[in-house]
Amino acid sequence: MTFQSGHMRSIIEEFRPGLKPFEAAYRDIHQHPELGRQEKRTSEIAASHLRTAGYVTTTNIGGYGLTGVLVNGPGPTVLLRADMDALPIRERTSLPYASTVETIDTDGEKKPVMHACGHDSHVAAMMGVSTLLANARERWSGTLIILFQPDEEHGAGARAMLDDKLYSKIPKPDIVLGQHLAPFKTGVVLIRSGVFMASADTFKVTIFGRGSHGARPQDSIDPVVLAASIILRLQTVVAREIGPEDVASVTCASIHGGKAHNVIPDEVEIILNIRTFEPSVREKVLAAVKRIIRGEAIASGVVKEPDVDLIVSYPLTVNDPPATQKLTEVFTSYFDNNRTWEAPRHTASEDFSLLASSIKVPSIFWNFGGVDPEKWEQYERTRDPKLIPNSHQDNYAPVIEPTLKTGIDAMSLAALTFLKTDADDGG
Ligand SMILES: [Zn+2]
Ligand SMILES: [Zn+2]
Incomplete structure (x- = not known):
């Protein structure tokens, strides 16, 4: 283990908050999903959490887009992004916290609503990240921006926030970081340099x-x-x-x-x-x-x-090679026992990278797994795709832990990798 990654492990372990409130927030957001352009409740939950944790918030950017800024001394500016919207799918998971929500979409049609793409886990994990990094503020310096993005599934939310002058409302970041839940074993992170998504x-x-x-x-x-x-x-x-x-x-x-x-x-x-x-x-x-x-x-x-x-x-999602190499080394050291995998290229798409390409700064996007370990082993033996419901399916049901903890740790580590920490001064 390098000095730097050992140092980051000590920050994560010392300042990671208890996970119960974030697991509860996850179940609550899962049970109350909102379609793109209607994420009012979700963004209010995230905004009130950010304010309590000490961030300066700006709400209603390009719809229900939200940012929280923590200015914490000299150093780089790092933006962390989570998307909030759900899909017009009728949930068939039989989870105790399954959604039964139906809503009138912006096109006037009544639709069932389900978090079938894991954006609920992105929001809950990012709430945990915001608390961890605010708690640990004496151990890093720089400016941290937490961004909750609306309307990803229509491919329009990042553009809407930019068109609403996002970067005149908040500082311009030096790097933009994002993550997405994916149908791989829980506890695992997957990262790849260069072209990642179509x-x-x-x-x-x-x-x-x-x-x-x-x-x-x-x-x-x-x-x-x-x-x-x-x-x-x-x-x-x-x-x-x-x-x-x-x-x-x-x-x-x-x-x-x-x-x-x-x-x-x-x-x-x-x-x-x-x-x-x-x-x-x-x-x-x-x-x-x-x-x-x-x-x-x-x-x-x-x-x-x-x-x-x-x-x-949707633009290409391309991970900046030098920054990705740095982060991959940190992940590989932290997520031991072979829990850092090379991500395959995805034919799925994301509007995430617009938040970086629009101001010509590097970005990195990675995955974290949500599949129950036993099911994953069965899948590895049989390669039966029915064992692992994919995102955008009505029976998509990731396990809550250690999925959420992995998402919180991965995003916090990534932020610390690009902020200034006391390890950068030689400790
Ligand atoms: Zn999706
Ligand atoms: Zn998604």
Whole structure:
């Protein structure tokens, strides 16, 4: 163990608060999930916790976004981010603290709500982190920013906070750190240098044809047939235009057109979801998709070209290599008994990195596991994916401990790695 990591272990062990209140906060937030843009209750719980712990808070940034700042002498400024929103899923976990919440979404529709992505654990762990680091303030110096972000699942919350002038309300950080619960063994952290998570682009494509009576196809330009050609030809983008050494996915996630059994409709709408790991591959895939949509429309003789509108865009998540190397050494030393794993690249996406890339500072994002150890062992033997419900599934049920403790320790260690501690002066 290096002097520095031994020193950090002593800070964590001395100042980590009792975990019971944070486990209770986790159950409470799990039972009261809120959809993106509606995280009022969750952000109020987090804000009141931050104020009690001695942070200066700013509320309602880009919706229910919240920051707490602790200025603690000279040194770097470090921002820690947790997201707060839940998903429109009906929970089927049979946990004693399962959600039965239904709510009216911002689109006016009534929806069930569930924390199926672990953002409840991010909030509860970050509350623990804020207490630990405030308790330990004599052992570090610098400026600490705790940020609770709304609306991650729509890919819009980080952007909304930035558009609401986040960095004129709080100091500009030197580094931005974030973590996400993942379907791996509890007690484990997973980290990777460089590209970690995919960029994702979602397009709404509106295809304009010409409707007619179902019995008179010769009067129509049938947008259903045109949509079918587009969707089939899009399957060639990854298969024929992207080399096998690159990774991309092109998914047609929905298609809607027509209402009556005897009418050819005027329009068809399709939703495309595109994921890539390299900016150059992304450009190539997007250009090919747009070319095929236009080409097939011309082949059908349309009068008006299709509209292709970008509706959601997530950036690549890229971990700064030098900073990640430093943090990986700290994790590896602290989470002994092989509890620091190399994270696989994810095709999932996050808007986290905008908080750093918008001001051109480095960032690191990592995972911590939430799967019961016995189930994990069974899974390792059988590789049966049914044993481990993934996030965004209605039976997603991470174990509370040592998941929360690992999340608190990992985020606190990461903050201390980049703040100034007395170990930096040689102890
Ligand atoms: Zn999610
Ligand atoms: Zn998530």
